[in-house]
Amino acid sequence: MKLVDKFIRTQLELTKPIADGQPLTEARSLHDRIGRVMHHSRRRDVVIVDDYIKEPDSALIVPRDELRGGVILYLHGGGYVCGTEHAANGFGSVLSAELGMRVVPVEYRLAPENPYPAALDDALMAYRAVVADGTEPGRIVFVGDSAGGGLAYALALKLKELGEDMPAGIIAISPWVDLTLSGDSYDHNKEADPSLTRERLEYYADCYVGEEYCSPTMGAKQKGKEQPKRIRTRSELRKDPLLSPLFGDLTGLPPSLIFVGEDEILLSDALSMRDKLNECGCSVHLVSRPEMWHNYVLFCLKHFKSDYDYMNAFIRRVMPKGNERKLKWMHIDNGGKIYPASRTSTWHNVFRLSMTLNEEVDREVLQSALDVTVRRFPSIAVRLRRGVFWYYLEEIPHAPTVQDEKCYPLARMPFDDIRHCAFRVIHYKNRIACEFFHALTDGTGALVFLKTLVAEYLAEKHSIHITPGFGVLDRLEPPKEEEYIDQFPKHKGPVGKSRSDTDSYRIHGTPEDDGFCHVTCFMIKSKELLDLAHSMGVTVTTVLAAALSVAAIRLQNQDKVNKRRHKEIKILLPCDLRRIFGVDTLRNFMLYVTPGIDPRLGEYTLSEIAKIIQNKMQLEITEKNMRAMIHTNVKDEETLILKLAPLFLKNAVMKFFFLLFGEKKSTMTLSNLGVVKLPPEMTPYVKDVDFTLATQASGPYNAAVISYGDMLHMNIIRNIKEPRLEYEVYRVLRECGIHVKVESNER
Amino acid sequence: MYCVKCGVELADSERKCPLCLTPVYYPGLEEDPERPFPRTEIEVEKVSLRGINFIMTFLAAIAIIISVIADINTSMGFSWSGYVVGGVVLSYVVFVLPMWFVRRSPAVFVPVDFAVAAIYLWYISFATGGDWFWTLALPITGGLALICSSVTILIYYLRCGYLYIFGGASIALGALSLLIEWLIHVTFTLPVHHMWSPYPAITLGLIGIMLIVIAIVKPFRESLARLFAL
Numbered sequence: 001m002k003l004v005d006k007f008i009r010t011q012l013e014l015t016k017p018i019a020d021g022q023p024l025t026e027a028r029s030l031h032d033r034i035g036r037v038m039h040h041s042r043r044r045d046v047v048i049v050d051d052y053i054k055e056p057d058s059a060l061i062v063p064r065d066e067l068r069g070g071v072i073l074y075l076h077g078g079g080y081v082c083g084t085e086h087a088a089n090g091f092g093s094v095l096s097a098e099l100g101m102r103v104v105p106v107e108y109r110l111a112p113e114n115p116y117p118a119a120l121d122d123a124l125m126a127y128r129a130v131v132a133d134g135t136e137p138g139r140i141v142f143v144g145d146s147a148g149g150g151l152a153y154a155l156a157l158k159l160k161e162l163g164e165d166m167p168a169g170i171i172a173i174s175p176w177v178d179l180t181l182s183g184d185s186y187d188h189n190k191e192a193d194p195s196l197t198r199e200r201l202e203y204y205a206d207c208y209v210g211e212e213y214c215s216p217t218m219g220a221k222q223k224g225k226e227q228p229k230r231i232r233t234r235s236e237l238r239k240d241p242l243l244s245p246l247f248g249d250l251t252g253l254p255p256s257l258i259f260v261g262e263d264e265i266l267l268s269d270a271l272s273m274r275d276k277l278n279e280c281g282c283s284v285h286l287v288s289r290p291e292m293w294h295n296y297v298l299f300c301l302k303h304f305k306s307d308y309d310y311m312n313a314f315i316r317r318v319m320p321k322g323n324e325r326k327l328k329w330m331h332i333d334n335g336g337k338i339y340p341a342s343r344t345s346t347w348h349n350v351f352r353l354s355m356t357l358n359e360e361v362d363r364e365v366l367q368s369a370l371d372v373t374v375r376r377f378p379s380i381a382v383r384l385r386r387g388v389f390w391y392y393l394e395e396i397p398h399a400p401t402v403q404d405e406k407c408y409p410l411a412r413m414p415f416d417d418i419r420h421c422a423f424r425v426i427h428y429k430n431r432i433a434c435e436f437f438h439a440l441t442d443g444t445g446a447l448v449f450l451k452t453l454v455a456e457y458l459a460e461k462h463s464i465h466i467t468p469g470f471g472v473l474d475r476l477e478p479p480k481e482e483e484y485i486d487q488f489p490k491h492k493g494p495v496g497k498s499r500s501d502t503d504s505y506r507i508h509g510t511p512e513d514d515g516f517c518h519v520t521c522f523m524i525k526s527k528e529l530l531d532l533a534h535s536m537g538v539t540v541t542t543v544l545a546a547a548l549s550v551a552a553i554r555l556q557n558q559d560k561v562n563k564r565r566h567k568e569i570k571i572l573l574p575c576d577l578r579r580i581f582g583v584d585t586l587r588n589f590m591l592y593v594t595p596g597i598d599p600r601l602g603e604y605t606l607s608e609i610a611k612i613i614q615n616k617m618q619l620e621i622t623e624k625n626m627r628a629m630i631h632t633n634v635k636d637e638e639t640l641i642l643k644l645a646p647l648f649l650k651n652a653v654m655k656f657f658f659l660l661f662g663e664k665k666s667t668m669t670l671s672n673l674g675v676v677k678l679p680p681e682m683t684p685y686v687k688d689v690d691f692t693l694a695t696q697a698s699g700p701y702n703a704a705v706i707s708y709g710d711m712l713h714m715n716i717i718r719n720i721k722e723p724r725l726e727y728e729v730y731r732v733l734r735e736c737g738i739h740v741k742v743e744s745n746e747r
Numbered sequence: 748m749y750c751v752k753c754g755v756e757l758a759d760s761e762r763k764c765p766l767c768l769t770p771v772y773y774p775g776l777e778e779d780p781e782r783p784f785p786r787t788e789i790e791v792e793k794v795s796l797r798g799i800n801f802i803m804t805f806l807a808a809i810a811i812i813i814s815v816i817a818d819i820n821t822s823m824g825f826s827w828s829g830y831v832v833g834g835v836v837l838s839y840v841v842f843v844l845p846m847w848f849v850r851r852s853p854a855v856f857v858p859v860d861f862a863v864a865a866i867y868l869w870y871i872s873f874a875t876g877g878d879w880f881w882t883l884a885l886p887i888t889g890g891l892a893l894i895c896s897s898v899t900i901l902i903y904y905l906r907c908g909y910l911y912i913f914g915g916a917s918i919a920l921g922a923l924s925l926l927i928e929w930l931i932h933v934t935f936t937l938p939v940h941h942m943w944s945p946y947p948a949i950t951l952g953l954i955g956i957m958l959i960v961i962a963i964v965k966p967f968r969e970s971l972a973r974l975f976a977l
Contacts, residue, residue: 406789428785514791520765521783523758727766730755743758744765745784 012194035090045097056122067100070139077146079204115210137165149175153245169318177246179238183268192263255283261292327395334488335588336439341654354433356688369457374399379484408517445586493627504570509720522714523741538614541672546610551728568596572666672705748773833867853899861892910962917955921948
């Protein structure tokens, strides 16, 4: 016997006489405390969702690392008289964490206040509620320890009696299946058992059997005369199969796995149950451990870790095939295919979304919220892998660790990092930032992820309930198929559209030698910009694109190039296709338009440019035109020769075309995610939302816009030393009477 | 607070205007404001050349070992592999050896390259039984070594007077061509039919003189700069 065992045994033996004389309230509070400790030890591995079932009020324990579908209905022990919410959640958490399954710990009513059949009724109601919630009975396993083990069998018998579907299996830990205490181990293990005594079990049994049916109490007396047959003696009732399943007809019960310690007085209960199940033709496996005491499994002894292997193997055997969680994998969508190919040693297409709270962010809670959130996003919580023909995305088994902020955002993601996890979560003071490799999703999809993450964080931190909606997803619902399939091929038009386009002006400057990126945030009152846009009859995005165009025209003038050799100024504007096609995907689903301004034609005013951009956008952003553009993109991907080309060849070709044609066609990108709306429960906590793009591969600038509350934030990023564009943009805005406040990550 | 030059409103953490880079002047400047980003620098990975050097050394060693073994196996002696070894060593000294050093002074490496080339030539003349090393190969190599070394050293350390340097080098090369013809005649005792060396000598000499003239006469240099302006 190991030293730990000896120690625990001695402790149990010491408390044995005390426990016998203990009042019920103390016994209950002891159970409660043990449960709290157990849950505390596993609090990192599980999430408890309260009020999952209303009647009987039971929680749902979700493992952070959910390995398989299905639900465990856990019936706690405590002789039907002990065990409350915390006691049930305690071992429930252990089960959930060890088996990687959702657990519903049933808080059935306790005797003697609520004698038989209260506990059984509650267990039945909980079972029905789980089934009603969408879990097939074939994916439910009953787990019960001690009295809970007996209750599990009683529930199975009850289901048989009612003709309802049976669960997949029953795992019983030191089950108490014989309330008559007739087994011989009550005598020969009397001394050896370090915790239980016959007297105590007698008392529990009496409590559970109750007074009403067996003794002439007030209630029974009144009804007694009318229903004399209902009155049975205590001993008769104790033999009832729904109290002592050992005496029932066990045929047709699902497979069982029973654990028992050989030193406990309930040993014969387990042995007889095994024999009886065998007799009735049920599959049963008994694990008995020498020198172990009652409910030894609950003590989580290190050298009996294999007990959980037994449970895992049992569940794998009884559950339908394909129940085990498989890491999803998916092709990169048509819009994202260019990003892994176009990456260079110093540049990746990444973007950042961040939320600044009104309080300091708790790193531990954030990590825990991230663990929960990633499960909901199998298409975003992924890593990039190399296939023979294409890159593909694979779900990551665990959430990545929250990282520290550095002196600039969107630092290079080495390919080795992307291979392990293609997004990162960064925490700095009040801010939670997520940086995504663009192959995973676009700004709109990423915003849903960030909102959901922050909602989960706030819910965990402040124990508030945040109603899903406004882009916040329910963290515990399963991912929907629509969210992670590639939407491009579905919305392909009948014919394509030429991609040919003219080259545009490129801003240049002195590159920062160490890759430092300057981010300048322009903080503008949304109202002022909106008024300006309305006065010109255009949108806010257009006004900002026009302002950037005017600034770029001025820069080109400063470059002292012959005016006749000036190139077009083209601001690349991503447009969200979700709105056009009415789909809710979390993958990439956007295209670009690049309205151009030709400075050779003469001088332009801001409103002139704004009108040109607005008109060009209206012409191009139509459903038909977008379908044609999608056709062109999808057609390339579907060409057989291209399909069969090995990845390295594809990469070389795609990179060549990207550098030659892709980037030269635009001066810079301006991405506007619009106004961020949050559930009303979240708004008091969230101060700012920010959106930042990485620079272009060969261009030094990019700009990203997002609005929250009454403020609009435009983050302009650059990797050159001189703030050329920023200064000009500010001048343009100032000339229009727009007040700007700037903040930067100055060196 | 506001920028004193461009007038933009600045966040409290700014110490110089992010738009016009003007330092902030403000009486109530906070000592340690809350910055939007920490100062933690991101370490940029630098590719180490040492790894490449090791690989190159390894490859050179493999080439030498394999050719020597193959030579010994086939001809039971040391026949053609000597040339291979010499060639590999020469290219190693020229291309890889300087990579091992942080400061690569041409004063050291250019003469060393020529010295190794001379040794290689000596080996070839010795192995082929030719009698041309001391009278032909060594003087030509020496002359080229002198010219190349002086040009590279002068350019590397002076970083000016390129016209003088190249003019001088051009004249020296012309002179070398005369020397080469004379040495060929001496070594191989050829009958004198016609002389070729004056042509390159005169051309190179004239180019050299012209470069020096351009260098000396400033107005001429400027007019040429105007004429050939891109």
